[in-house]
Amino acid sequence: MKIEAITLHHISMPLVAPFETSFGRETDRKCVLIVLQSEGLTGYGECVATRDPGYNYETTGTAMHILKDFVAPLLLGQDVRDAEDFQRRVEGIRGHHLAKAGVEMALWDLLGKRDGKSLKEMFGGARDKVEVGVSIGIQESASALVRTVASYLEQGYRRVKIKIKPGREVDETAAVRKAYPDLRLQVDANSAYTLETADVLRAIDDLDLLLIEQPLFEDDIWDHRKLQAEFRTPICLDESVITPRHARYALEMEACKIINIKPARVGGLSQGIAIHDYCRERNVPVWCGGMLETGVGRASNLALASLPGFILPGDISASDRYYTRDITNEHFILNDDSTITVPTAPGLGVTIDETALEQFTLAKIRL
Numbered sequence: 001m002k003i004e005a006i007t008l009h010h011i012s013m014p015l016v017a018p019f020e021t022s023f024g025r026e027t028d029r030k031c032v033l034i035v036l037q038s039e040g041l042t043g044y045g046e047c048v049a050t051r052d053p054g055y056n057y058e059t060t061g062t063a064m065h066i067l068k069d070f071v072a073p074l075l076l077g078q079d080v081r082d083a084e085d086f087q088r089r090v091e092g093i094r095g096h097h098l099a100k101a102g103v104e105m106a107l108w109d110l111l112g113k114r115d116g117k118s119l120k121e122m123f124g125g126a127r128d129k130v131e132v133g134v135s136i137g138i139q140e141s142a143s144a145l146v147r148t149v150a151s152y153l154e155q156g157y158r159r160v161k162i163k164i165k166p167g168r169e170v171d172e173t174a175a176v177r178k179a180y181p182d183l184r185l186q187v188d189a190n191s192a193y194t195l196e197t198a199d200v201l202r203a204i205d206d207l208d209l210l211l212i213e214q215p216l217f218e219d220d221i222w223d224h225r226k227l228q229a230e231f232r233t234p235i236c237l238d239e240s241v242i243t244p245r246h247a248r249y250a251l252e253m254e255a256c257k258i259i260n261i262k263p264a265r266v267g268g269l270s271q272g273i274a275i276h277d278y279c280r281e282r283n284v285p286v287w288c289g290g291m292l293e294t295g296v297g298r299a300s301n302l303a304l305a306s307l308p309g310f311i312l313p314g315d316i317s318a319s320d321r322y323y324t325r326d327i328t329n330e331h332f333i334l335n336d337d338s339t340i341t342v343p344t345a346p347g348l349g350v351t352i353d354e355t356a357l358e359q360f361t362l363a364k365i366r367l
Contacts, residue, residue: 001110003075007035008067010060010363011294015322019292020137022165022192023054029292030060032099033327033357034067036075036106041113044352045106046297048264049098055190055291056098056218056239056265063099064365070096071103072367083107083270097242097267104268105300105348112347118303119349120342123273125306129339133159133184133313134321135290138168142175149176149183158338159184159210159313165192170203177207184313188213191239195223201231210312211236211258221246225255234258238289242266244274251284258312262289263304264297272304280309290315295328299348302332306342316340327357 013029020026032047047067049058074089083104090100112119119125134157139145149160162172164187173187186209193201193215201215211234216223218239228235234257241247241259243266250256259279263272279286288305291297298316305314318334319326328350332340343349 001038001114002079003036003038003077005037006072006076006367008064008365008367009033009035009357009361010064011327011357011360012362013294013323013327013360015292016320016324018137021054021163022138022190024052026050026292029322031294032060032063032067032102033294033296034102034106036103036110038110039114041110043106043108043110043113044296044348044350045102045104045109046294046300047098047102048291048293048297058096058098062096063102064363066093066096066099067103068365068367071099075103076367080107082111083268087268087270098264101264101266101268104270105263105297108269108300109347116346118344118346119300120303120306120344123269123303123307125303125342126308127306127342129335129337129341130302130305130310130316131159131313131339132316132334133157133161133338134317135161135188135315136163138163138165142171145172146175146179149180153180153183156334156336156338159186161186161188161213161315163187164189166197166200170200173204173207173209184210186210186213188238189215191216191218195226198227205231205233209233213260214238214240221250221253221255224250225253228254228256236260238262239265241275244271244278247275247278251279251282258285258287260289261286261304262291263300264291265289269300269304273307276307276309285311287312288314288316290317292322294323295319295326295330295332295350296348298332299328299330299343299350302340302342303348313338325356327353327360329353
């Protein structure tokens with residue numbers, strides 16, 4: 001499809017409640033909405049880079065720069081055939097996966113609208129509904145965390161992930177497990193430990209957790225191998241797996257037993273599909289991670305998580321988990337069985353609330 005124009009919206013959306021992880025606390029969600037225009041159609045994509053370089057080195061500022069000055073010149077006026085063609089065009093830009101992934105998402109939206117197919121159809125999704133869980137940030141105390149967990153269980157979520165960091169892991173996890181012995185529970189460290197300090201996690205190894213997510217440095221697959229060998233609980237890698245190649249490294253090294261697939265982290269939906277396929281061939285469970293997405297990115301994640309290898313609940317959640325008002329007209333709702341329905345309309349299957357987008361836009365660039 002010939003890319004005729006690209007518009008970048010730097011947006012900021014207030015969260016329903018602050019979200020705290022081992023690398024910081026967010027009260028407003030920053031991201032970049034990418035709009036591609038081609039052949040009378042408009043495609044939308046979300047770059048999930050936020051204000052600070054905590055999750056990785058990308059920020060909304062670096063994303064706006066890379067998209068404007070490096071990605072856009074490779075696409076404007078060009079006939080971009082598909083995601084594979086897009087990946088070839090941007091392979092000379094090293095890294096900046098969140099920025100690339102946002103553009104690829106918008107391209108998928110365009111292709112789906114052109115062909116009259118949903119992303120689920122285009123990906124070969126096997127589910128009409130995706131099982132989801134909720135991710136809970138670090139709370140002020142273990143008792144406050146238990147109360148927060150209770151509130152989400154009352155809403156219908158059946159799987160809970162809690163964020164941990166040094167000094168805020170053992171008491172919190174044990175308290176939740178004591179309160180809810182049968183809860184599907186997992187923890188996420190976001191690279192907060194070293195191989196030496198991770199020894200404290202032995203205290204939660206016997207709490208029947210689904211997994212311990214990314215305990216060690218984001219660039220350290222080898223030490224995760226050492227840690228996994230000492231733990232019964234499956235180690236799940238997130239930040240360490242940034243390409244299909246890294247997924248191969250991790251599994252060949254036995255550095256983990258589960259992989260969290262965030263299409264943004266790995267450079268695009270096509271790359272996420274490739275990791276899914278690789279893991280499925282080897283009977284390795286995968287699940288879809290979240291980055292506090294708007295309805296645009298949420299729709300994309302649901303389509304990806306409809307693939308058959310996603311056998312663990314994803315961090316996708318209902319729209320009202322994070323936002324009182326979203327930038328999409330469609331709101332994703334939690335079903336009674338802790339699932340969310342996958343969109344079936346062409347492309348992403350969502351439309352933009354232009355009034356909300358204007359309200360939340362901090363800066364706009366049209367190329």
